[in-house]
Amino acid sequence: MFEMMVLGFVGLVALVVVGLFASLLAFVCWIVFLPFQILGWLFKGLGALLALPFVLLFGIAGAVIFGFGALLFLAPVLPLLLVVALIWWLFNRRSKPTVARL
Numbered sequence: 001m002f003e004m005m006v007l008g009f010v011g012l013v014a015l016v017v018v019g020l021f022a023s024l025l026a027f028v029c030w031i032v033f034l035p036f037q038i039l040g041w042l043f044k045g046l047g048a049l050l051a052l053p054f055v056l057l058f059g060i061a062g063a064v065i066f067g068f069g070a071l072l073f074l075a076p077v078l079p080l081l082l083v084v085a086l087i088w089w090l091f092n093r094r095s096k097p098t099v100a101r102l
Helices: 002-073 075-092
Strands: none
């Protein structure tokens, strides 16, 4: 029974040592490859900056195309909107009541 506990403790210590070496290796690799990651971020940012005018152009073109489609879709509502506008105009064209002067 005691031998199994010692074997378990030795296994635990071995796992801790292997984990420590793995973390040190990961840290060293992170330090070594960090400049390349920063260069990658820089190139991605440069690519996004170069693509920005095209995104803006296609966004405006899409808004115009889909906006025109939405207006065509709303064309059957136009007579109802004209009736509502006429009623609004009729109720708002009345002059305000005059105040009696003494």
